[in-house]
Amino acid sequence: MSDTPQSVSSHTALDQLRQLIQQQAAQQPLPGERELAERFAVGRREIRRALNVLEEEGRIWRKQGKGTFVGPAAPVQPLMLHDLPQRSNLLEVMEARIQLEPGLARLAALRASGEQIALMKRLLERMQLIALKDGDQHELWDSAFHRAIAEAAGNRLMLGLFDAVDAVRREPGWQHLRELARTADRLHSYDDHHRRLVEYIASRQPQEAATAMREHLLVLQQTLIEAINCGEEEQL
Known part of the structure; x- marks a missing residue:
């Protein structure tokens, strides 16, 4: 078993989705998986994995046929010190x-x-x-x-x-x-x-x-x- 570019993509998707839900009001729908994948330049598989984590954390909720919605927002936006x-x-x-x-x-x-x-x-x-x-x-x-x-x-x-x-x-x-x-x-x-x-x-x-x-x-x-x-x- 080894880390692959998918590992990087999954973390990228999770980080960017966390930032996205910070910017949206509760109960607002998120874009679909295809749009999110294109926006973040990752695969739909990585988007689904990140959404699974966010759903487990209570950040989002899903309704079949309706989409994915923002739940309670995280208390702070992650501090990303890129350098x-x-x-x-x-x-x-x-x-x-x-x-x-x-x-x-x-x-x-x-x-x-x-x-x-x-x-x-x-x-x-x-x-x-x-x-x-x-x-x-x-x-x-x-x-x-x-x-x-x-x-x-x-x-x-x-x-x-x-x-x-x-x-x-x-x-x-x-x-x-x-x-x-x-x-x-x-x-x-x-x-x-x-x-x-x-x-x-x-x-x-x-x-x-x-x-x-x-x-x-x-x-x-x-x-x-x-x-x-x-x-x-x-x-x-």
């Missing part, structure tokens, strides 16, 4: 995540609504079902899962920072490293981490949720270091 990937690297991204996301998990355990916890559980189920079958889709659900925690924290500024870091993390030039860091055993381990996170958030255990998130990200950081070393050896 950061050229001035940063994946290890800096992980350092930023380790500083930011445990705090988000702690706040989510204090503030998450029942609806937001239910969303986390659905996203976790999606990831577990996909497993190694589709790396592109698994990465989309993983990103949506972490964003659901960030949003449940109830801090718009921190959510904006999360979106900025997440956008840098998905820099297309780093796909090969993300691929090296993703194996069956690691994905199963990550799903276990995610399950514990949801349990702590749902049971209102803020310190445990923060610790679980930090441990999860430290494992990811070590995995990326190993992937970087492996990639350097391949170039020798």
Whole structure:
């Protein structure tokens, strides 16, 4: 399994659709899949995948024969700092995540609504079902899962920072490293981490949720270091 240009297209479609729904009033219909695909220069498959994520998040709703409609708007527009990937690297991204996301998990355990916890559980189920079958889709659900925690924290500024870091993390030039860091055993381990996170958030255990998130990200950081070393050896 490897990331392909479809992976980039799916993330592009999701990012641009999030920005589009920010600009539309609730209950307004979105353009059809064909028009969206042409507008964003991606395939209809990538549009459908992005719409699936947005529907699961509660951003949109669909009615057969009528179209797709904007639901509750995201609290902040994602902060997209396009030049950061050229001035940063994946290890800096992980350092930023380790500083930011445990705090988000702690706040989510204090503030998450029942609806937001239910969303986390659905996203976790999606990831577990996909497993190694589709790396592109698994990465989309993983990103949506972490964003659901960030949003449940109830801090718009921190959510904006999360979106900025997440956008840098998905820099297309780093796909090969993300691929090296993703194996069956690691994905199963990550799903276990995610399950514990949801349990702590749902049971209102803020310190445990923060610790679980930090441990999860430290494992990811070590995995990326190993992937970087492996990639350097391949170039020798």
